[in-house]
Amino acid sequence: MATIDDVAKAAGVSTSTVSYVLSGKRPISAPTRARVERAIEKLGYRPHAGARALASSRTNVIALMAPLRVGVNVPVIMQFVTGVVTRARDFDHDVLLLTQDDVSGLDRVTGGSMVDALVMMDIEADDPRVPLVAAAKQPTVLIGLPQDPEGLSCVDLDFEAAGRVAVRHLATSGHTDVALIGSPPEVLQRHTSYAERLMRGLRNQAKTSGVTVKVEACDSSPSGAATAVDTLLATAPDITGIIVHNEGALPHVLSRLAERGRVVGTDMSVVAVCPTDVALSQRIPMTSIDLPAEDIGKVAVDMVMTRLEGEHPSETRLLAPVLTERESSAHGPAAVVD
Amino acid sequence: MATIDDVAKAAGVSTSTVSYVLSGKRPISAPTRARVERAIEKLGYRPHAGARALASSRTNVIALMAPLRVGVNVPVIMQFVTGVVTRARDFDHDVLLLTQDDVSGLDRVTGGSMVDALVMMDIEADDPRVPLVAAAKQPTVLIGLPQDPEGLSCVDLDFEAAGRVAVRHLATSGHTDVALIGSPPEVLQRHTSYAERLMRGLRNQAKTSGVTVKVEACDSSPSGAATAVDTLLATAPDITGIIVHNEGALPHVLSRLAERGRVVGTDMSVVAVCPTDVALSQRIPMTSIDLPAEDIGKVAVDMVMTRLEGEHPSETRLLAPVLTERESSAHGPAAVVD
DNA sequence: TAGCGTTGTTGAAACGCTTCGACGATTCCG
DNA sequence: CGGAATCGTCGAAGCGTTTCAACAACGCTA
The missing domain is CATH 3.40.50.2300 (Response regulator)
Structure with missing residues (x-):
């Protein structure tokens, strides 16, 4: 491999000049710069990352x-x-x-x-x-x-705001009893802050908007999703709006709702919190709050x-x-x- | 940050000795090693990656x-x-x-x-x-x-072998007309070799086993999967076995088959080529050839x-x-x- | 025209590590 | 008991950059 010294020699300048051409930290005259660049090109020179890191304390x-x-x-x-x-x-x-x-x-x-x-x-x-x-x-x-x-x-x-937005959306379109199908239990136990922030926003807005909100943790597996849906339908039959914050479970939640005879978008409104492409690749295009990962x-x-x-x-x-x-x-x- | 020289000084040895303790490239007596290690510990010394790379031409x-x-x-x-x-x-x-x-x-x-x-x-x-x-x-x-x-x-x-194994499995359990639902068209156009290798194995084994095999490219979207299934059912109604090599489409293929009244595992056998965890997280546990990524x-x-x-x-x-x-x-x- | 600030370039000193050759001290063998 | 092989350690020469102080050459201003 060619070194910076080889380049300097080939261009007829000093090592430091080559370095300054590369870094732009000092002015270099146009002709000199051109000669150096030609030499670099000809030799296929690449600065050695390690040497650079050592000298500059920057690794990029x-x-x-x-x-x-x-x-x-x-x-x-x-x-x-x-x-x-x-x-x-x-x-x-x-x-x-x-x-x-x-x-x-x-x-x-x-x-x-x-x-x-x-x-x-x-x-x-x-x-x-x-x-x-x-x-x-x-x-x-x-x-x-x-x-x-x-x-x-x-x-x-801003998951707290997302929680508020989701509930407000459902509340203003006439839903009075809503639920959250959230992260798997282990995520909650880890106190991953986003889950807690979402719930805080959810609950605050629920109070403000005067709607009830039921929260259900949910495993991302098909059976976990089914359980969550079934539990919800059993313990809170009045629910007409569900917020799903669990990409993995989302398709299974939708499947289960269908199996249980609920038509999503008609007699059950579902709002997902997930990346847009996930929202779009479900059985029907989901109303969603984008997670702009x-x-x-x-x-x-x-x-x-x-x-x-x-x-x-x-x-x-x-x-x-x-x-x-x-x-x-x-x-x-x-x-x-x- | 402490340097190797600091460690050497603290341990009362030379720089190179410290280096050899670290690399093990030369024998070091137990007491010396111990002193050096204690010094390293005390100073919280970490070798500088750049310097190391420069001197050894190894970056790890x-x-x-x-x-x-x-x-x-x-x-x-x-x-x-x-x-x-x-x-x-x-x-x-x-x-x-x-x-x-x-x-x-x-x-x-x-x-x-x-x-x-x-x-x-x-x-x-x-x-x-x-x-x-x-x-x-x-x-x-x-x-x-x-x-x-x-x-x-x-x-x-070995995708070619995988193709053979899949067909042989279906053939030996009595299927005479099978199909492949494969990668999206753009993948095939890129000539990603695995798709072609799978098909080669598939076709060879089909000939050997005396079964027919129909091939259908398939977009990973729900609609793409639906189209593929529908086409297959229309143009080759005798098919009783399907090999799916498309993780993204797999769940949608299964959904569509269900919608079309085919009971997977009973009147339609499906073999997936995908990682085991994907095979297990479908609506029913899939017979699969593991892609041990x-x-x-x-x-x-x-x-x-x-x-x-x-x-x-x-x-x-x-x-x-x-x-x-x-x-x-x-x-x-x-x-x-x- | 003496002095000054610019502009462009240079030489050399780091940067922190690895590794080679050398060397004194032991141990081994005949 | 003398010489050879082995063991453990050291000193110093790199590795390929960056960057700082210095300086030559130049045009300006006064």
């Missing part, structure tokens, strides 16, 4: 810690990852992928200066990783909201980069929920029909 | 190029990724994630010596990336089979590591298909019932 790599266990949210996770990776490339950075359970990896990549910054997904209310990365010298952005961010930046969908990933990277260049303070950004009406929701019993 | 990072576009195989891709990442950790390596379309990334990470080796997924028959990585100094393992591997190692499920990812890493340590020749490994009978397949019309 960010770490992304993602929950890779197979399970529930796979497509959603994928979208986060896609957002992070593509946006990172816009900033000329690459992404080192860490698995959620590789907690020691945090130490490894930060302590070993393998990365310039971190993005961590799927943050729990009391996440043990937060203090770890808070102590690192690299800036970190959390996707999700821990109880105590310890000075780290956070980004997420890819965007959130991109915003996370934007925030990381901001912190990387200058001493900006940490911030928390909650993206406003957007509800799109499609065919799965309709007027409820109390609707004023004109 | 491998690149993984994965198709991150949202779409069909998301869960499968995820399993590949999981397999690669976890197995890489077993070898003390981290994973740099590249997106499929970031072709220039190949040059960047190889030329810049950011990684020791590459793993590339979703290889097409005539993949433009293959010559690129074949020219790189880092070893590469392909997940999938290009027409010309150009000296690279490959690993994949995570295993394939692990094997890919094993092969990478083999090539990294010594001059082993390149190899191609095709994993033998395993068919597991569950509730979606049964005896066909020609079965000899005793």
Whole structure:
């Protein structure tokens, strides 16, 4: 492999000049620049990442810690990852992928200066990783909201607002008894904050709008979904609106409702909280509050980069929920029909 | 951050001794080792990855190029990724994630010596990336089979054998007319080799077993699946066995069959080619040929590591298909019932 | 015309690690 | 008991960049 010295020699300039051509940190005259660039081209020169990292203390790599266990949210996770990776490339950075359970990896990549910054997904209310990365010298952005961010930046969908929007949508179209089919029990037990935030919004708005709301945890399996639907139908037969916040269970919930003779979009309104493409690939197009996973990933990277260049303070950004009406929701019993 | 020199000073030894303690490349006496380790511990020392890479020309990072576009195989891709990442950790390596379309990334990470080796997924028959990585100094393992591997190692499920196994299973249980519901048309147009290999096996075995086989491409959407099923039922009404090789379409195919009054597992046998967890999360447990995505990812890493340590020749490994009978397949019309 | 600020370029000192050759101290063998 | 092989440790030379201080050449201003 050609080195920067080879390039310098070929272009008839000093090593540092080549470096400055590459980095743009000092003015270089047009002819010199041209000679250097031609030499680079001719030799097929690529700066050695390790040498660069050593000299500049910058790796141009960010770490992304993602929950890779197979399970529930796979497509959603994928979208986060896609957002992070593509946006990172816009900033000329690459992404080192860490698995959620590789907690020691945090130490490894930060302590070993393998990365310039971190993005961590799927943050729990009391996440043990937060203090770890808070102590690192690299800036970190959390996707999700821990109880105590310890000075780290956070980004997420505003689930509390999403809960409110969902209930308000159902309430204003005449539903008086609604339910939430939510995350699997283990997610709730982990105190993943988004589930709790959604419920808070839900309940507050229910009070405000004067509707009842019943909450049912739900396993993502077909049988889990069936159980949840059956329980709901049995214990709260007056329900005419369901909010589903569980991508995995969504198709099975719809199947079960059909099996139980409920026509979604007619005598049962369903609002999903999920990515748009998931909402659209159900048996009927779902009214949904978009979970803009890819965007959130991109915003996370934007925030990381901001912190990387200058001493900006940490911030928390909650993206406003957007509800799109499609065919799965309709007027409820109390609707004023004109 | 503490450096190796700090550790050496604290332990009262030379720098190189510390290095040898860390790498184990030279014998170190027990007491010396102990002193060094204590110093490392006390100072919280972590070797600087860049410096290490520079001096040793080893990064302990491998690149993984994965198709991150949202779409069909998301869960499968995820399993590949999981397999690669976890197995890489077993070898003390981290994973740099590249997106499929970031072709220039190949040059960047190889030329810049950011990684020791590459793993590339979703290889097409005539993949433009293959010559690129074949020219790189880092070893590469392909997940999938290009027409010309150009000296690279490959690993994949033996789809040709899978085709044979699937047909043989149906044939021996008395089915005489079977069909394949396969990948989306765009996948076929890309000449993704697995689709073609599956079909080859299918057709050969059909000839051998004396059964007819009809092939239908299939979009992964609900409507795509419905169309495929309808076409099949219309143009080949005698079919009693279907092989589905399309994770995304599978649930919709089953739904449509149900809507069309076919009882899967009774008057229609269905064999899926997909990961086991997908087979199990359908409306009924599917007879399936496992697509062991995570295993394939692990094997890919094993092969990478083999090539990294010594001059082993390149190899191609095709994993033998395993068919597991569950509730979606049964005896066909020609079965000899005793 | 002396002095000054620009502009463009250079040389050399880091950056933190690995590894090779060397060397004193032991142990081994005949 | 002398020489050879082995063991454990060290010093120093890289690895390929970035970046800082310095400086030559130039046009300006006063």
